[in-house]
Amino acid sequence: MKKLFLPSIVVIFLVNIAPTVLYPMMTKSQTDCKATSKKFQYNCIVLFLQKKEPMSGYSGFVGAKMPSMVMAHNVKPVKFSEKEDMVGLYDFTIQLEMLGEWMFQYDISIPTRERVMEKLIFDKTKSTASDKKHNHSDHKHSGHDH
Numbered sequence: 001m002k003k004l005f006l007p008s009i010v011v012i013f014l015v016n017i018a019p020t021v022l023y024p025m026m027t028k029s030q031t032d033c034k035a036t037s038k039k040f041q042y043n044c045i046v047l048f049l050q051k052k053e054p055m056s057g058y059s060g061f062v063g064a065k066m067p068s069m070v071m072a073h074n075v076k077p078v079k080f081s082e083k084e085d086m087v088g089l090y091d092f093t094i095q096l097e098m099l100g101e102w103m104f105q106y107d108i109s110i111p112t113r114e115r116v117m118e119k120l121i122f123d124k125t126k127s128t129a130s131d132k133k134h135n136h137s138d139h140k141h142s143g144h145d146h
């Protein structure tokens with residue numbers, strides 16, 4: 001009976017830590033990219049939002065993968081940095097490898113370690129948020145151009 005006492009205390013302790021304490025904040029990203037003159041390269045700006053409020057002071061890296069072709073691409077992650085003249089607005093330039101649907105992965109290291117994913121569809125001029133567009137024909141990889 002005595003041996004059971006300690007583990008039950010541990011269980012009660014774990015239950016008492018509400019998920020909101022373990023994950024005090026969930027950051028969402030809002031990315032907007034424009035094509036540069038270089039093929040498949042984009043200049044992007046991103047907001048990091050918590051409860052719809054833009055957050056300042058973040059830093060980290062962003063990488064990109066294609067959900068439909070996980071092994072096919074090797075996009076080099078780049079650093080995103082906050083614009084000095086526009087607090088809460090971050091920018092970076094990323095070299096993709098084709099048009100279509102990409103999953104951006106923000107690996108935030110400051111102020112806390114956090115990973116934020118955002119699906120974007122790229123055409124020749126810009127990105128569009130994937131959840132705003134429900135045209136599934138866009139998800140096909142017809143013209144592969146490596």
Ligand SMILES: [Cu+2]
Pocket residue numbers: 066069072073098100141
């Ligand atoms: Cu691809």
